[in-house]
Each structure stands twice: as C-alpha cells, then as structure tokens.
Amino acid sequence: MKRLFILFVSLCMVFLASCGGEDKERDENTIKVGATSVPHAEVLEEIEPKLEEEGITLEIELYEEYVLPNDDLANGEIDANYFQHIPHLEQTVEDTGYDITHIGGVHIEPMGVYSMSYQSIDEVPEGTEVILSNSVADHARVLELFNSHGLITLDEDVDVDEATFDDITENPKDLQFSPDYEAAMLPELYETEEDTLVVINTNYAIEAGLDPMEDALFIEEEDSPYVNVLAVKEKDKDDEALNTLLDVLHSEETQDFMLENYDGAVIPVDE
Numbered sequence: 001m002k003r004l005f006i007l008f009v010s011l012c013m014v015f016l017a018s019c020g021g022e023d024k025e026r027d028e029n030t031i032k033v034g035a036t037s038v039p040h041a042e043v044l045e046e047i048e049p050k051l052e053e054e055g056i057t058l059e060i061e062l063y064e065e066y067v068l069p070n071d072d073l074a075n076g077e078i079d080a081n082y083f084q085h086i087p088h089l090e091q092t093v094e095d096t097g098y099d100i101t102h103i104g105g106v107h108i109e110p111m112g113v114y115s116m117s118y119q120s121i122d123e124v125p126e127g128t129e130v131i132l133s134n135s136v137a138d139h140a141r142v143l144e145l146f147n148s149h150g151l152i153t154l155d156e157d158v159d160v161d162e163a164t165f166d167d168i169t170e171n172p173k174d175l176q177f178s179p180d181y182e183a184a185m186l187p188e189l190y191e192t193e194e195d196t197l198v199v200i201n202t203n204y205a206i207e208a209g210l211d212p213m214e215d216a217l218f219i220e221e222e223d224s225p226y227v228n229v230l231a232v233k234e235k236d237k238d239d240e241a242l243n244t245l246l247d248v249l250h251s252e253e254t255q256d257f258m259l260e261n262y263d264g265a266v267i268p269v270d271e
Contacts, residue, residue, distance in 0.1 A: 034081035088137035105227035109202035112216030
C-alpha cells in the first residue's frame, strides 16, 4: 500500500509541473536560483557571502523533485537552476521545447545502488526487483552502472548514453527493473522495501543520511560523465551576474568546500 501511495505522489508531481507562470524580469543585481537541498542548496548557501562581495544578492528556491525546477526556469519564476546533469536537461528540452541551456558544469555525484537486504553483489538472488527513478534521462546511466558491474550485458552496438531496457542482451540474475518512482521517494523505498535493489541519486541519498561511499552496494566511478550544471534560459547565457555565480562555483574555495564536506560523494569540476 505504501508503495502505491508513493507512486501516486510521483504522478501528482508530474501533473502539478504542467502548471507554470509567465516570464518575469528581474533586478540585474539579484538572482534567484532553484536547487535541491543537498548538496546544491548547501553549496549555494556557502557562496552567498562571496556573491555579496561581488554586489550580487542570491535567493535560493528549494525543490524536492526534478520536474518543477526546469518548468519554473522556462517560465521565469527563477533565473537559473542547479540540480541536474546534462542528459536530464537535454531530455527536458526535447520533451518540452523549453528554450533553456546550461553555462557550465559544477560537480559530479556518483550514483549508487543500495539494499537493506544484501551486503554484496553475489548475495543478490535471481528475480530481484531493481527500483529506480522515473526520469528517462537516468535510465541509460543506471543500465551502464549495472553493465559495468557485470549484472547485465548491453548490446555492444548501442551507445551506452542512449541505452534502454530493450538493449539488455544478457540478464543472468533476471533482474526486474521498475522505473516508476519520483527520485525523491527512493530513500524511503530503500528503507521499506525488502529484497530489492534501489538506485538512489546521490543528492537524495545524502539528504536521507546515507554515506554513498560507505552505504552503497556499488557505485559509479569518479569519472562519471553525468556532470551537474548551472542551467539558464538561452537569452541569459551571457548574463554577467549568472556567469559570476558560475565563476564562484568554480573557485578553489568552493571546490574545497565540496571535497571536505561530502567525502567523495560530490566531486567538483570546472568545465
């Protein structure tokens, strides 16, 4: 019953995301940035004083899921968002036609697979359910993670960045993939669903008190290509305040903050 309720909430979030506002003009010295709470909003809070020194007031708008931040960016409710990797942004643009882009990467969050029931890959029995996000942009990423750890084999002729569940050619444990849930709900499913594997985005894992590097059954390597970016509207790509924000996010001081506070679960980049 609880899982049905979580699925219902996920569908409601998608429905609510279809309601947006009109594009709004902003004060050029004030920027409103949408972010999920951990680590994104925490990083933004850390750099607020530095932005004030640059004459920029930062307003942080918190989100608990992955749909509304892009809706609100496209509608002008916020000036930028910082929560998503490039494939998710590209999938959103393809699905919605939104005139949004990104101006640079900030960090990587290696994605992990968690289980309350199994302590090693060898313990995972045949027919185990794999619970994961309903974000299509994450599906190829999850499949490559399972492929790289020998749990499935993907069609060698398919680009791993574009793989779908239909591209699984070997599945020796007959894993049952269930891509039906809002990403924010995954930590709760990890706590409540026995005999499953749950793929949790690292920001939600950290927020739920998990240590990805210690608690994950297996996790992506540090060279994951899924870089979290600062997304903006196309017309704002050259906006001075937003590019100053990116510069501060790329600063050595900010990168040291990420390395010191997240123990390898958040890896800064400066691309």
